[in-house]
Amino acid sequence: MAYRTIIEPFRIHSVAPLRMTTEAQRREAVKAAGYNLFGLHSDDVLIDLLTDSGTGAMSRDQWAAIQHGDESYAGSPSFEIFRSAVQELFPFAHVIPTHQGRAAEKILFTALGGTGRVIPSNTHFDTTRANIEYSGAEAVDLVIAEGRDPVSRHPFKGNMDTARLDAFLTQNAGRVPVVMLTLTNNSGGGQPVSLENIRETSAVCHRHGVPLFLDACRFAENAWFIREREPGQGEREVSDIVRDMARLADGMTMSAKKDPMGNIGGWLALNDDALAEQCRALLILTEGFPTYGGLAGRDLEALAQGLKEVVDHDYLRYRIRSTAYLGEALAKAGIPVLQPIGGHAVYLDAKAFLPHIPPLQYPGQALAVALYEAGGVRGCEIGTVMFGRHPDGSETPATMELVRLAIPRRTYTQSHIDYVIEVCGEVARRAPTLSGYRISHEPKQLRHFTARFEPLA
């Protein structure tokens, strides 16, 4: 008997309270935060879907692993345990622990970036792009055309446009130090990249003598999609698919706050000995000694255990299905969501949701604020606020205006998600009355984190 309901494959072991708030309290709180949801106190948030980064629940076995942490400055056995867990899935010669993904990016692009260089990806994540641009290099997105179309049902919308990549590498010969591939494609809707596309991208890169690095934050979710959607992959172990993905690349950057189930952590892994030596020297400058990087021994232990748990098929089936549950319910209620539903998040299409608000009045921001005011649900704008400002000071609309509802791992139950569905329905009813925003203050880099807004009208 195959039952319809896919249950959470865990029992709750420890709980944290949610503080109930009224709409009036939330209107006050968000106004005081300059209408920037990053500025809220999290006590004022009921269901926090701002990010799935570092917000998941660790398992009993991860908490137990924390007790094994060895805090020796050099040569800690916790590092060996961490490194072998990483290499079990990603057999790169060098594993360099960092405090999060962006620290790995900073080190890699300090070594490889610089003025005059260009670094293509399917789509760069915001911190990746910012670290590339900070080095003086240019970040270029070459995702397939379907990846930029919110209604296309392509099964692998994260795929690299390999024909464009090939032409790009010819035109920019000598200027491209590395090609990145983001798995899954976070900024493009949490969409997966097929194994076939990773293989083609790898072949194109290597034909041009350029290394390929994976931004592999959601490697397990990506591998699950490959298993479910790619011909010939349906019977395979996810860990085998992950190893195939890794063997096609020359290195990786990683945020361990995503699929490795950590609350903090990251790493840089690679095969090139000389580059690894250069990266370790940079690591010592800002992160720490190479056997702990930016982490405590206990964090390394928790991540090693998390890496074992995330490739479990029961977990991944539940994870991908529960994200789809939210997305399908919203679509059924007539709410425009990016299709197909991604792995870690549901993306509301704010352009379709609020067609009366022009891009430079930030429809995604307007929608995100409305969801918070109506129900205390915190999502994240991924649109013109995040991507509209360029290093030369100009501002243009982003390709898509999205609000991401990211699902923390193993944290919320189905009734929490049913509540989110209700809140989205209420905001849909209010949509015609919502207005746009203007930015009253913004920093030079990564403005979405600290900008302040004022409502128009």
Ligand SMILES: *Cc1c(COP(=O)(O)O)cnc(C)c1O
């Ligand atoms: C989160 C993320 C990063 C950055 O990692 P942090 O740990 O937040 O610094 C890089 N790339 C992608 C795709 C991400 O999702």
